[in-house]
Amino acid sequence: MKHKASLLSLLVAGSLLAGCHTHTHVPEGEFLIEGHVTGVPDSIIMQLMRNEGRLLTTVTYDTIINGRFTLRDTIGDTEAHRMCLVARSTEFPSTSLDVWVQSGKRVVVKGKDKLIQLWKVNSDVAEQKYTNDFMALCPDNRRRINQISIEENALHYKHGLTSEDREKPDSLYTLDNKEESIISDAELNYMLTAPISSVWLDYLVRYTEMNQASPELGYHDRIQTLYTRMSEVDKATPAGQAIEEYMNTFQTVEVNNDMADGDLYDVNGQVHHLAEFRGKYILLDFWSMGCGPCRMAMPEIREIEETYRGKMEVVSISTDPDQAWKKFVAEEKLQGNQWNELRRGNTGLAAAYRVSGIPHFVMISPEGKILEMWSGYGEGSLKSKVAELVK
Numbered sequence: 001m002k003h004k005a006s007l008l009s010l011l012v013a014g015s016l017l018a019g020c021h022t023h024t025h026v027p028e029g030e031f032l033i034e035g036h037v038t039g040v041p042d043s044i045i046m047q048l049m050r051n052e053g054r055l056l057t058t059v060t061y062d063t064i065i066n067g068r069f070t071l072r073d074t075i076g077d078t079e080a081h082r083m084c085l086v087a088r089s090t091e092f093p094s095t096s097l098d099v100w101v102q103s104g105k106r107v108v109v110k111g112k113d114k115l116i117q118l119w120k121v122n123s124d125v126a127e128q129k130y131t132n133d134f135m136a137l138c139p140d141n142r143r144r145i146n147q148i149s150i151e152e153n154a155l156h157y158k159h160g161l162t163s164e165d166r167e168k169p170d171s172l173y174t175l176d177n178k179e180e181s182i183i184s185d186a187e188l189n190y191m192l193t194a195p196i197s198s199v200w201l202d203y204l205v206r207y208t209e210m211n212q213a214s215p216e217l218g219y220h221d222r223i224q225t226l227y228t229r230m231s232e233v234d235k236a237t238p239a240g241q242a243i244e245e246y247m248n249t250f251q252t253v254e255v256n257n258d259m260a261d262g263d264l265y266d267v268n269g270q271v272h273h274l275a276e277f278r279g280k281y282i283l284l285d286f287w288s289m290g291c292g293p294c295r296m297a298m299p300e301i302r303e304i305e306e307t308y309r310g311k312m313e314v315v316s317i318s319t320d321p322d323q324a325w326k327k328f329v330a331e332e333k334l335q336g337n338q339w340n341e342l343r344r345g346n347t348g349l350a351a352a353y354r355v356s357g358i359p360h361f362v363m364i365s366p367e368g369k370i371l372e373m374w375s376g377y378g379e380g381s382l383k384s385k386v387a388e389l390v391k
Contacts, residue, residue: 033099034108036111037110042066045064047061049084080126080128081100081101086116097121114150127199131199137187138183148179188219188226192222192229205246207219208243213346214356241344245348251352252351252354253370256369262352264340277313278367281363283362286353301314302335308386314337325340
């Protein structure tokens with residue numbers, strides 16, 4: 001009996017030991033993210049989001065319980081996809097963690113505080129390793145950026161951040177920009193020798209876009225050097241094509257210049273040009289459905305269209321992806337000139353008119369001259385600006 005009992009004990013112990021080393025099986029067609037965090041309160045909702053053009057759409061979410069959360073969903077192909085992990089809480093920084101998912105893959109996320117961008121991500125997805133290599137640069141600066149973001153959130157929800165707050169020499173906004181500049185410098189220098197991957201190409205897309213919008217940042221020479229590292233295969237990828245567009249973009253225009261024009265598509269695929277409205281004032285509205293102020297401005301834009309009908313045309317230029325934009329226009333029953341360049345990022349007219357933040361407005365005279373360009377929206381601000389410009 002003793003022998004049988006000992007044998008049984010060994011078998012049970014062996015099975016338990018084996019169980020300790022067994023990883024969760026993830027079937028093909030699904031992905032799994034397991035989160036293990038400390039120093040984070042329970043009940044925080046962790047949200048996994050997909051970046052589609054300028055839109056962040058929710059894929060799935062879960063609530064932290066006992067320091068754990070699980071994110072699982074289906075996936076329709078074998079490619080790796082970059083997701084953004086965010087915490088739905090004002091106590092967290094307004095930053096996200098890049099997490100790559102792939103069919104049949106398990107991803108483990110570990111963190112020890114609310115500084116989500118510093119959490120560690122481990123998986124067998126190759127792109128995650130390249131992303132982790134970038135994120136390993138300037139850890140102290142990234143920590144300060146996350147801490148600054150938390151402080152900004154606290155101030156914002158306490159009394160609201162004003163433009164004066166942001167312009168102070170010692171403001172959190174200014175400190176954040178300094179830290180970002182240090183990280184950008186390190187990333188660009190690292191890219192000069194780092195292996196070229198889809199992650200590397202995505203970073204170059206980001207920097208070519210930044211250079212196009214803000215050439216004073218001084219990235220041009222390094223971007224040109226990085227571009228020479230790309231093979232013809234790299235240049236043929238969607239990211240490579242976007243880089244080409246940013247590097248060979250429309251010439252920017254200024255107030256008092258002739259308007260820039262180009263191909264714009266309606267929801268039926270018909271091509272249009274701004275020149276169709278020569279002889280009238282033209283108000284350009286660059287917007288996205290994921291932009292809260294853009295959507296807030298829509299009722300006021302409709303009022304302006306009615307007020308100036310026959311004298312001015314409003315051209316709403318969406319920066320959203322084709323299908324998502326068409327669906328939104330149909331669901332919201334948007335009227336008027338709903339057009340889209342159908343380009344990736346701020347290239348084409350968006351680049352020509354220096355669109356960096358949205359909503360972005362441009363007023364063009366009946367003679368085709370640019371009268372003014374401005375960004376942002378507050379209730380009533382658009383009506384007063386148009387009244388000032390339209391004679």
